[in-house]
Amino acid sequence: MSDLIEEFYARVPVMDETPAPSLSSEDRQKLLTHFYPDYRPEGKATLRVGPNAGTVVPEEIAALLESRSRLQGPRTLPENPDREVDILIIGGGGAGITAALHAVEQGADVLLATKLRVGDSNTVMAEGGIQSALGEGDSPVEHFRDTFRGGHGANDPTLLSILVQEGPRMVEWLISRGILFDRDPQGNLSLRKGGGTSRPRLISAKDYTGLELVRVLKEDVVNAPLEILEFSPAVELLQGPGGACAGAVLWDLDSRKHIFVKSRTTILATGGSGRLHIGGFATSNHFGATGDGLSMAYRLGAKLVHVDSFQYHPTGVIFPSEMAGMLITEAVRGAGARMYNTLGRRFVNELETRDVVASAIIRECAEGRGVPTPSGASGVYLDLASIDRDAGEGTVAKRFPNIVKLMTRHNVDPTKVPILVYPTLHYQNGGVQTDAQSRTAIPHLLVAGEASGGLHGTNRLMGNSLLELFVFGRRAGLEAAQEARERPPFSWKEVSIAHVDQFEKDLAREFKGGDRPIAPTLFPDYRRKDS
Amino acid sequence: MDNALKESQTMVHVTINGRDYKVPAGSTMVQAMWYTGHEVIHGIGCLGGVCGACASVYRMKGDFRLRNALACQTLVQDGMSFSMLDSYPIQRAHYDVAALSDPKEELFTFYPESATCRNCNACTEVCPQGIDVRDAVWRANFGDFKAVADLTMSCVMCGLCVSRCIAEMAPHEIALYARRAYGAKELPYPENLKIRLDEIVAGTFSKEMDRLLGLSTGELKKECEVKS
Numbered sequence: 219m220s221d222l223i224e225e226f227y228a229r230v231p232v233m234d235e236t237p238a239p240s241l242s243s244e245d246r247q248k249l250l251t252h253f254y255p256d257y258r259p260e261g262k263a264t265l266r267v268g269p270n271a272g273t274v275v276p277e278e279i280a281a282l283l284e285s286r287s288r289l290q291g292p293r294t295l296p297e298n299p300d301r302e303v304d305i306l307i308i309g310g311g312g313a314g315i316t317a318a319l320h321a322v323e324q325g326a327d328v329l330l331a332t333k334l335r336v337g338d339s340n341t342v343m344a345e346g347g348i349q350s351a352l353g354e355g356d357s358p359v360e361h362f363r364d365t366f367r368g369g370h371g372a373n374d375p376t377l378l379s380i381l382v383q384e385g386p387r388m389v390e391w392l393i394s395r396g397i398l399f400d401r402d403p404q405g406n407l408s409l410r411k412g413g414g415t416s417r418p419r420l421i422s423a424k425d426y427t428g429l430e431l432v433r434v435l436k437e438d439v440v441n442a443p444l445e446i447l448e449f450s451p452a453v454e455l456l457q458g459p460g461g462a463c464a465g466a467v468l469w470d471l472d473s474r475k476h477i478f479v480k481s482r483t484t485i486l487a488t489g490g491s492g493r494l495h496i497g498g499f500a501t502s503n504h505f506g507a508t509g510d511g512l513s514m515a516y517r518l519g520a521k522l523v524h525v526d527s528f529q530y531h532p533t534g535v536i537f538p539s540e541m542a543g544m545l546i547t548e549a550v551r552g553a554g555a556r557m558y559n560t561l562g563r564r565f566v567n568e569l570e571t572r573d574v575v576a577s578a579i580i581r582e583c584a585e586g587r588g589v590p591t592p593s594g595a596s597g598v599y600l601d602l603a604s605i606d607r608d609a610g611e612g613t614v615a616k617r618f619p620n621i622v623k624l625m626t627r628h629n630v631d632p633t634k635v636p637i638l639v640y641p642t643l644h645y646q647n648g649g650v651q652t653d654a655q656s657r658t659a660i661p662h663l664l665v666a667g668e669a670s671g672g673l674h675g676t677n678r679l680m681g682n683s684l685l686e687l688f689v690f691g692r693r694a695g696l697e698a699a700q701e702a703r704e705r706p707p708f709s710w711k712e713v714s715i716a717h718v719d720q721f722e723k724d725l726a727r728e729f730k731g732g733d734r735p736i737a738p739t740l741f742p743d744y745r746r747k748d749s
Numbered sequence: 750m751d752n753a754l755k756e757s758q759t760m761v762h763v764t765i766n767g768r769d770y771k772v773p774a775g776s777t778m779v780q781a782m783w784y785t786g787h788e789v790i791h792g793i794g795c796l797g798g799v800c801g802a803c804a805s806v807y808r809m810k811g812d813f814r815l816r817n818a819l820a821c822q823t824l825v826q827d828g829m830s831f832s833m834l835d836s837y838p839i840q841r842a843h844y845d846v847a848a849l850s851d852p853k854e855e856l857f858t859f860y861p862e863s864a865t866c867r868n869c870n871a872c873t874e875v876c877p878q879g880i881d882v883r884d885a886v887w888r889a890n891f892g893d894f895k896a897v898a899d900l901t902m903s904c905v906m907c908g909l910c911v912s913r914c915i916a917e918m919a920p921h922e923i924a925l926y927a928r929r930a931y932g933a934k935e936l937p938y939p940e941n942l943k944i945r946l947d948e949i950v951a952g953t954f955s956k957e958m959d960r961l962l963g964l965s966t967g968e969l970k971k972e973c974e975v976k977s
């Protein structure tokens with residue numbers, strides 16, 4: 219393998235540091251329309267069934283939404299539920315854990331069910347940081363403006379105003395739990411710059427921000443008075459009186475049995491869908507990011523928003539191929555890393571928003587200025603060495619120890635040679651439409667985190683997602699506790715999965731009985747087909 | 750995996766859970782399991798080297814030494830024999846970090862075994878993150894929680910140190926306790942956060958925020974278009 223790497227790096231051209239010409243807003247728009255996957259016509263389908271019928275989405279999302287249930291018909295419920303709780307939380311990432319901790323504080327009886335172990339999630343992988351407008355000359359208003367501009371003005375302004383105003387208070391909560399954010403010599407939280415923002419606003423824990431958050435909050439949630447079911451993904455929601463949500467059906471991955479949970483309120487916190495590999499893109503997401511929440515909520519009749527919008531993070535590793543998709547945080551560009559094409563030229567201002575930078579990389583590769591890899595892919599160089607040149611020897615190692623560690627394991631020393639990158643499927647910009655209380659169109663079904671939609675518009679700014687988990691995870695937890703107290707009692711006899719039968723009937727009618735995929739898939743299958 | 754094959758064009762011999770296979774050079778251990786048809790659920794979380802779910806144990810042919818690795822990040826080598834460890838049972842303390850009053854003393858209430866470290870260094874040798882775990886345990890015992898934080902920030906909680914500790918403790922849990930206590934109890938409250946929170950509570954930004962929320966989408970877009 220090292221021979222292969224040596225050979226590859228023997229071809230690195232001389233790099234010309236001249237900055238790329240700056241872009242006008244027309245240039246940006248043109249670049250996006252021509253190269254950003256969201257705006258391209260290929261690989262798209264128009265939804266025909268469900269609350270978002272008529273919306274054009276990627277084919278993989280259509281397959282996820284217009285799908286059959288994992289529960290085979292005839293679908294009946296057992297005599298009694300296996301569990302009965304106030305609040306069922308589905309998904310043990312940052313949003314689910316935060317909701318659980320806040321709901322339990324209200325005295326609610328909570329069951330947290332998750333697919334893998336608690337914390338095995340996109341949250342644990344976050345490297346860059348959390349946006350919080352703490353700097354002098356910065357304010358929640360500036361944070362609002364930057365995010366609205368970055369989201370192409372499609373953000374829900376009310377949700378956004380909550381995010382920016384409650385953000386700092388959630389940062390305080392995290393610190394009180396003992397989370398170690400980087401400090402400046404005066405003891406202030408260090409603020410760093412991310413793409414698309416007008417002020418330095420990112421607080422981080424080196425490049426281990428998500429890991430630090432999860433390690434700490436996981437310890438709190440396992441110590442909290444609630445029940446946790448790991449390796450038990452939800453596969454279907456249950457319907458109660460008035461079309462409201464009444465719990466879920468879980469699938470125990472070990473005993474291979476269903477678990478029927480009746481709940482007064484349900485919070486979906488199942489995260490994103492990178493592992494659906496939309497458009498064949500590699501992904502930065504964890505193993506369980508298969509968009510399950512979207513498909514379950516859609517079947518129950520929840521409306522989705524911006525599910526045609528995804529974030530392709532510009533800098534995913536593309537060589538060596540066993541690392542494909544792994545993220546190199548945007549913070550390296552904030553710190554001065556540069557990108558070059560195969561001619562050794564810079565081709566875009568590295569601090570443009572993510573969608574613009576990603577489009578520029580796709581353009582370079584599509585127009586033959588990409589660097590070919592031995593397996594036939596192509597990418598561009600991301601050079602971190604300039605950070606050390608600008609900010610002093612050792613800066614990369616100090617600020618990005620995780621990147622150095624991971625790359626070095628694959629025989630690439632990023633302080634010496636550039637990393638080969640290509641956009642990687644990173645974030646689901648849209649999701650289930652929610653309001654300020656995290657409520658959806660379905661009564662007693664709340665959604666928080668990456669599974670929800672509206673807040674980020676059609677392009678999320680770095681650091682806003684983690685902030686969202688805490689701001690809206692807390693809101694969901696509190697709202698759920700209140701709803702659980704106030705919802706009139708209902709019996710198991712009033713609970714059904716008839717909505718699934720109905721949805722499949724609609725599918726059969728629209729697709730004339732043609733075969734439809736089954737979802738949620740729960741995991742991608744990477745096994746060799748003939749193994 | 751198929752890309753790895755395209756890239757390297759060579760196969761290597763490995764043994765997975767005691768059974769022999771040939772897999773493409775340049776695969777990670779997890780990719781080798783997929784290549785050979787294994788369905789891996791316990792033992793995968795992030796696939797990105799940060800969640801610690803994929804702790805594994807291996808030996809190389811002709812070498813008596815037992816080695817450990819994170820399977821999603823480690824490339825197979827010819828003659829490697831490996832198994833995944835899935836999960837290592839641990840005992841973790843039940844405490845509320847906000848309620849600690851003398852964290853340095855309370856360490857010995859929650860983790861009395863911490864004081865029994867026999868300095869064997871096995872934890873440090875096994876750690877896939879290259880952490881000086883033994884040093885971290887001693888620093889914790891001496892109450893230097895800042896040093897523990899500096900030493901162990903990259904801990905992925907894989908539990909491999911536990912698997913080797915002759916004193917049978919869980920060094921990573923002790924380090925977590927020390928880091929949390931340091932963050933919640935020793936570090937000063939950040940001044941910039943305090944200033945901003947006071948302003949928010951005082952309503953400093955409410956008027957401007959309300960004005961923005963009163964605009965039409967078109968007007969709002971225009972207002973936000975340029976970086977100020």
Ligand SMILES: Cc1cc2nc3c(=O)[nH]c(=O)nc-3n(C[C@H](O)[C@H](O)[C@H](O)COP(=O)(O)OP(=O)(O)OC[C@H]3O[C@@H](n4cnc5c(N)ncnc54)[C@H](O)[C@@H]3O)c2cc1C
Pocket residue numbers: 308309310311312313314331332333334335336337338339340341342343344345346347348349427428450451452453487488489490502503504506507508510511545644645666667668669680681682683684685687738
């Ligand atoms: C590599 C990477 C780096 C990132 N860096 C940053 C950053 O620097 N700053 C930032 O703000 N954001 C960042 N993000 C985005 C951010 O981390 C995520 O958007 C956010 O953590 C999502 O949190 P969540 O709780 O909604 O979902 P997750 O953290 O993904 O949690 C969802 C959980 O639900 C589980 N689950 C899924 N389906 C089911 C089911 N059917 N039943 C039960 N459980 C289920 C999953 O296994 C998982 O545990 C990054 C993301 C990635 C992937």
Ligand code: SF4
Pocket residue numbers: 875876877878879880882903904905906907908909910911920921
């Ligand atoms: S300190 Fe222990 S748990 Fe943490 S990474 Fe090292 S071996 Fe794994």
Ligand code: SF4
Pocket residue numbers: 865866867868869870871872873882883886913914915916917918920
């Ligand atoms: S393995 Fe256990 S006994 Fe040995 S140095 Fe580490 S903590 Fe101490």
Ligand code: FES
Pocket residue numbers: 792793794795796797798799800801802803819820821822905
């Ligand atoms: S799967 Fe998360 S560290 Fe390997």
